[in-house]
Amino acid sequence: MTRTRSWRCPIAEISLPPGARAAFFQAVWSIARLIPPGRVSTYGQIALYLPCPESVKEMDFLAFRAxxxxxxMAACPSDVPWQRVINSQGKISQRPGAAQQRTLLEAEGIVxxxxxxxxxxxxxxxGPSPAWLKANGFVIPPGEGASQPGLF
Structure with a gap:
């Protein structure tokens, strides 16, 4: 007897509403443009600065924002330093372009x-200064900001 699963992964079903997508992407790119050469940020760190779009449930936003x-970042224009955004493990996410991303980061002095x-x-x-975040309508994370933990 063959069993079939009726459960479906919720990740595939929850996406940004079309009306929120453009503004969300622009906000992400605004922050990514601030990352200086020789530094990296994570998807999660950038997500901390973003306000929840009005058309998105807060619980969904918190779960899927990163x-x-x-x-x-996968859809960013050419003026966004996409290579400077990596995953929370300090790694480059496996996908087409990963080798190029590593090469670009190493050229900036990243080891x-x-x-x-x-x-x-x-x-x-x-991350951006609290003053910049406030002036540009972003969220100021609680505490010291969104500094990243060391991995070694």
Missing amino acids: RWVGEA FNDRAQVDLKRFGWN
Whole structure:
């Protein structure tokens, strides 16, 4: 007897509404443009600065915002330093373009360890200033901001 699953992964079903997508992507790119050469940020760190779009349930936003940042980075215009955004493990996410991303980061002085990780404590970007975030309608994360933990 063959069993079929009726459960479907919710990730495939939850996406940004079309009306919120363009503004969300623009906000992601505004922040990514601030990351200086020789520094990296993570999808999750950028997501911390983004306000929840009005048309999105807060619970969905909190669960999927980092993934949506990844979608925005995959669709970014050429003036966005896409290579400077990596995953929370300090690694480049596996996808087409990953080798190019590593090459670009190494050319900026980013060092990878033998596990293909970047030391986020050493190379992580501390993010925009609270004044910039406030002036541009972004969220100021609680505490010291969104500094990244070290991996070694």
